[in-house]
Amino acid sequence: MNQDIQFLKELQSELKTQDHDSQAAPRFWTVGDYEWVEAREENAERYSVYLPYIAEAYVLDDYLEDLKEDSELSKEALTELKKDDFDDPIEWIRKYIDEGAELIPERKVHIIQPDTMFLTKAEAKSHIKLNKHHYTSEAHTYAMTSWRAPKVERLLKILETFDWSSITYLNKR
Structure with missing residues (x-):
């Protein structure tokens, strides 16, 4: 006591x-x-890419950086990815990784x-x-x-x- x-x-x-x-x-x-949640396009602070063939989503910028080091990608795919005027990542991902890929706009919330x-x-x-x-x-x-x-x-x-x-x-x- x-x-x-x-x-x-x-x-x-x-x-x-x-x-x-x-x-x-x-x-x-x-x-x-804080956590990242799906947002309207105009409120997006970042984008993730959803790959339906493996049912996974990745932060787009991180995913693209990781892909630049991927030895399994074709020379053509890597050359296109590393171009200075590379401006449409979802089209590139659909062409070389997963044709059903989708961009997901996200924002950070408390x-x-x-x-x-x-x-x-x-x-x-x-x-x-x-x-x-x-x-x-x-x-x-x-x-x-x-x-x-x-x-x-x-x-x-x-x-x-x-x-x-x-x-x-x-x-x-």
């Missing part, structure tokens, strides 16, 4: 002193990150990773560090407010304000 009380005292101190990241109380932290909820920012940071293989290099803590959640608000207020010395049996030890 004393270990639990000590844990709650330390948690209380951390809750009172941690950065709020401009969020109102009650607050908690999640993992924020997401809140599911199944992440932390009472402290430090715990969220530690989680990201220990689980970086699940996230991009842009993963970060993201503060959120538990809006209109009276039970969460009450619990966090108790955790932040409870006077542990007021418990009678603790004072007898």
